[in-house]
Amino acid sequence: MAHHFTGAQSTGHVRLHFRDEETSKVPTSLSAIEQVDGSLWLGADESASVERLSTQDDINFGSRESFRLADYFALPGGPDQEVDFEGLAWDGEAGRLWLARSHSLRRRQPKDGESGKDALKAMGIVNRQANRYLLGSIKLNGAQGEGAQRTLQPAADAAAAMLFTAESSQLTDLLADNPLISPFLAIPSKDNGFDIEGLAVKGRSVFLGLRGPELRGWATVLQLRLEQSGKLLKLELIPGGDQTYLHHVVDLGGLVIRDLSVIDDDLLILAGPTMELDGPVRVFRWRNAFRNNHERRIDNSALDLLFDIPWGEHVDHAEGTSLFRSVYGDPQLLVVYDSPSRKRLHEGKYFEVDLFPLRL
Structure with missing residues (x-):
């Protein structure tokens, strides 16, 4: 795939305000973000909750509220x-906030100063965290404020998820019969194993972007159709066929999926390296993704490279995106970062994330 790569500079910033005692954990491990009216919903790698920050000016987001996932699932x-x-995604038509966990295994990281023998011993330990198999949604009800500034509340009795346990889920059980993906279900995520990183939802159509596996330079997007039945999300057949999911391979020039966002019938893809590398990081647009009902090879006939996102050495790794709408102009792409540089933290007063222009 031949592309002309265009670097981009942010055209603005959004400030996320956390109390001082919170700055060491949530802001420094952000992995998902989604705008819902006058609020930003956030997910962090090292958290067991979903966070909400609200705004009055579309620039400063604060008044943090934390919602424990155990209260809903x-x-x-x-x-x-x-x-x-x-992953986080907002389905405005249904009024549901969707959440995705990695569904991955984890290899232990050696500690600084360990001997070679101890480091190898540590790296030989592979485990799973039982809560990583959640794929679900929560209904947001009610409204505080008006128009774009309204704030919706999660309804504890209106959450639903695909069936999952401490060891697996309906999704991983389904993929166990996929000859391309099944060998990677038992491999840790940071070793090119199975790893969900992106989520996008529109109606019953659910797209999952994978960080791993990368298959001979191709990234994977899974397309599902889910219907709520009480507390469960159940698979439906993809219209026009007999498949319960579609496996798309995407030519991102050797990169993989780090997040997904919905724009009209298209998908915005945040792409980055699958392994522990700093970059490159690029944003692509998959045209008419939500009009698709068959498995596809996605290349530059349906894929546009929009721009590159700057990254730093061991810092500022773009990790989550959301389409950001404000009263100040056209929609922009909001990007949050894992391992943020010190300049973003502003000595704990607020955490700064970036806005990038979109040519619609």
């Missing part, structure tokens, strides 16, 4: 075990 690992948050 039966978490087999207990209420305090982190869930490896990776």
Whole structure:
């Protein structure tokens, strides 16, 4: 795939305000973000909750509220075990906030100063966290404020999820029969194993973007159709066929999916490296993704490169995106970062994230 790469500079910033005691954890491990009216909903790798920040000026977001996921879902690992948050999506038509966890295994990281023998021993330990298999949604009800500034509240009795346990989920059980993906279900995420990082929803159509596996330079997007039945999300057949999911391969020039966002019938893809590398990081647009009902090879016939996002050495790794709408102009792409540089933290007063222009 031949592309002309265009670097982009942010055209503005949004400030996320956390109390001082919170700055060491949530802001420094953000992995998902979604705008819902006058609020930003946030997920962090090392959290067992979803966070909401509200605004009055579309620039400063604060008044943080935290919602424990255990109050909405039966978490087999207990209420305090982190869930490896990776995706958030808003379905405005249904009024539901969707959440996705990585569904991945984890290899232990050696500690600084360990001997070679101890480091190898540590790296030989592979485990799973029981709460990582959640894919679900929560109904947001009611409104505080008016128009774009209204704030919606989660309804504890209106959450639903695909069936999952501490060991697996309906999704991973389904993929066990996929000859391309099944070998990677038992491989840790940071070793090119199975790892969900992107989520996008429109109506019953659910798209999951994978960080791994990368298959001979191709990234994977899974397309599902889910219908709520009480507390469960159940698979439906994709219209026009007999498949319960579609496996798309996407040519991102060797990069993989780090997040997904919806724009009209298209998908915005945040693409980055699958392994522990700083970059490159690029934003693509998959045209007419939500009009698709068959498995596809997605290349530059349906894919546009929009721009590159700057990154730093071991800092400022773009991790989550949301289409951001404000009273100040056209929609922009909001980007949050894992391992943020010190300049973004402003000595704990607020955490600064970036806005990038979109040519619609």
